[in-house]
Amino acid sequence: MPKARHGASRAPRLTWSGCGKGGQMARIRSIKPEILEDEKTANLSDFEWRLFVSMFVMADDYGNLRGDPGYVCGVATWSRGSRESVAKSLESLARVSLITIYRVRGQRYIAINGWSKHQRVDKPGKPHCPGPSEADAFEFQEVANDSRNPRETFAEYSRDIRETLSPDLRSPISDHDQDQYVENKFSTPAQLAKSENQTVALQLLELLSERSGVAYRGGKEHVRLITARLSDGYTVDDLRLVIGYCADEKGWQGDPKMQCYLRPETLFGKATIARYADPARSWAAKSGIALAPLDEVVPRSSLPQAKKTAPSAKQTAMAQSQEGVQ
Structure with a gap:
């Protein structure tokens, strides 16, 4: 293994060039030496290890990939393994807890846990898959039972949270719009409210980064x-708690x-x-x-x-007419 300065081990880098339609840009991922000291990875079988490491280069820049066993088998093992x-x-x-398996509109996806902590992506591209935040259900997910204490137990759950009465037939990768932060005198009240919520979201991510040690x-x-979540009715203080x-x-x-x-x-x-x-509110009240x-x-x-967006001609005309009325 090549050595970095002062004799420190340099993390190996993996590169994979996609073979899909039109090809893909080669993506470089890192594997830290500490992965060999982790008890979770140490207890993996050889086949599980191959799949886990292969997913590093199969994932998009956000650590997500398609989770159908047939797809993973074909890419990671060249179909030498079995779907089962x-x-x-x-x-x-x-x-x-090395990965999270979830479903979005009936399709299966995988998120690699701890991705943002271990992988540095300077210029992330457009997501190839919907993330866990858009999940309708989770599979084999171990989460904390927080009705009493966040450290007490893990509980398996697979819960469908779909709330619409009709199925969503859109492609799972069609919802990744390009958010822009609009805040100028040409903005509508709705745009200003959206911009304010986005600013608050950035503040909360900064706060979470400070508390968790992971830079979001x-x-x-x-x-x-x-x-x-703010649109759902949760307050900023709820999320802070x-x-x-x-x-x-x-x-x-x-x-x-x-x-x-x-x-x-x-x-x-x-x-x-x-x-x-609710447990967070109770915790805050008891702790004063x-x-x-x-x-x-x-x-x-x-x-x-x-990011700022330039006003359209229609917005400019509306703003000028409003200023004339004033």
């Missing part, structure tokens, strides 16, 4: 996840088995936030916690500069 053996191995990886860079998926409750030293932060769940997908997911919001204004805790001036 792959399905069983994926279940084993999920049960030790305000990706579109995470911003959309938080703004969706969930962060504080789960990231407490006596909670997940102090439990190595739970630290990997200190992530936006778990804390703010539509199917999971209800598990934490009083929250300072969010702008004091995470100043807006410290956030990445928001």
Whole structure:
């Protein structure tokens, strides 16, 4: 293995060039030497290890990939394995919390846990798959039972949270729109409200980064996840308390088995936030916690500069007419 300066081991890098229609850009992923010291990976079978490492280069820049066993078998093993053996191995990886298996509109996907902590993607591309925040159901997912204490137990759940009366027949990869932060005098009230929620989402991600030790860079998926919960009726303080409750030293932060769940997908997911919001409020009341204004805790001036959009001709005309009336 090549050595870095001062004799430190350099993390190996994996490259995979897709062979789909039109090909794909080669993607480079890192494997840290510590992976050999982890008890979870040490107990994997050779076949499970091959699948786990192969998924690093199969995943998109957000750590997500298609989870159908036939697809994983074909790409990772060149069809030398069987669909059944792959399905069983994926279940084993999920049960030790190395991956999360979930469904979106009937299709199966995989998220590699701890992706943002171990993989640095400087210029992430457009997501190839919907993330766990859009999940309708989870499979073999181990989560905390937070009705009493976030460290007490793990419980398996697979819950359908679909709330619409008619099926969504859109393609699972059609919903990845390009969010832009609009905040100027040409914005409508709805746009201004959206922009404010996005700014708050960036502040909450900064707060979570500080408490968890993982740098969340305000990706579109995470911003959309938080703004969706605000639209559901949760307050900013509700989300702050969930962060504080789960990231407490006596909670997940102090439990190595739970630290990997200190992530936006778990804390703010539509199917999971209800598990934490009420216990977090009770925890704050019993602890006598009083929250300072969010702008004091995470100043807006410290956030990445928001993207601006130029006003359209219609917006300009409307603004000028309004100024003429005034």
